Amino acid sequence: METQKDINYQRIAEAITFYTEHFREQPSLDTVAAHVHLSPHHFQRMFHEWAGVTPKQFLQYISLEHAKGLLQAPGATLFDTAFETGLSGTGRLHDLFIKIEGMTPGEYKNGGSSLVIRYSFAESPFGPLIVASTDKGICHLAFADKGVGDAFNELQRQFPNATFQQFTDAQQQQALFIFTQDWRQLRDIKLHLKGTPFQLKVWETLLSVPLGGLTTYGDIARDIGDPNAARAVGSAVGDNPVAFLIPCHRVIRSSGAFGQYHWGIARKTVMIGWEAARTAPGFNSGFNEN
CATH class of the missing domain: 1.10.10.10 (Winged helix-like DNA-binding domain superfamily/Winged helix DNA-binding domain)
Incomplete structure (x- = not known):
């Protein structure tokens, strides 16, 4: 005899299958909810409980993975990638990559080779640091306990195709002020993060x-x-x-x-x-x- 839990699981599995097969259509929440015979509100809550992310986030994730695969093909263009992913244009493709990958589609296609990272070394109350930044914000800050060479090697490992410049910029200075000034008076420190x-x-x-x-x-x-x-x-x-x-x-x-x-x-x-x-x-x- 099926329990309500079994029925709910089947509905979410069916929704995930629907998203996987129809993501190029960028289906709305209402469309998928109707497909599994739930109200949009109930579907949103149930999907998050079972999948750990919202339906919108799940759609964005599988769309991004498809786009990443397309961009790795020789001769792939941003326009064609956006079209084949079901996005309305390169602007939406750009926003998707920035939000989840922390880089533009072009930067991803080039393996991060167009990403310029400035880095410097500094002292803190808790030991020596390496701090690195891009034009978008601080992308790396770590304690350099094993020396500057090992600290820089770890930075390179995180961004293997980037161009590096040893230079202290305003973003790094602003970040390091947190150790010496009233943190409430600092301007917002911008971060450039890449993660799931x-x-x-x-x-x-x-x-x-x-x-x-x-x-x-x-x-x-x-x-x-x-x-x-x-x-x-x-x-x-x-x-x-x-x-x-x-x-x-x-x-x-x-x-x-x-x-x-x-x-x-x-x-x-x-x-x-x-x-x-x-x-x-x-x-x-x-x-x-x-």
Whole structure:
């Protein structure tokens, strides 16, 4: 005897099949909901519960994967790729790549070879850093514990086809001011991130954890609407490409233990203590001025 859970699973599986077979038509939410005999609102909620993403995000993901395959073919044009993917024009193709891949379709087609990355080395209260930026924002910040050579090699590994320039630009300076100035008075620091939709959602949630605050993997999973994804959240936190600015050091275990940290548990402990001191009542610093 089929349970309601079985019926719901079959509906979502049928919806996924429909999206996979008809993505070139860019079907609307109403169209797919009607196909599986649900109201749009009910379908939206049920799809997110089962798939972990919204129907729109799923459609964007499979459209992007198809477009990426087309762009890898010799002689492929952006216009033809947009048309074959079912997008209304190259503008929508551009927006899709920027939102999910963090680069333009042209940059993807060229393997990132047209991406210019400027980088520099600096000192912080927690050790030496390498910080890198593109025209769009900070794309990499990591602790250079093993020396500048290893730090640069890791940057190259992340962006194997980019052109690199050792140069300190205004975006890097602005990012590094967070260690020495009142963070509330800084202009918005722009980030240029590449990740899966799930990773980007986790990193965006991390940005909402305030200075001196702490959260847990379970809390983040609930905040992004997927309470069973604590383990996946942990993986996304570990893949954070921008140390400190995206404050993955503020994530601890539900038991209260600090847990692991990509750049060492000792450094994580110092960071948490440093931030707690700067938000304590009476601390005389630009971080706590009214």
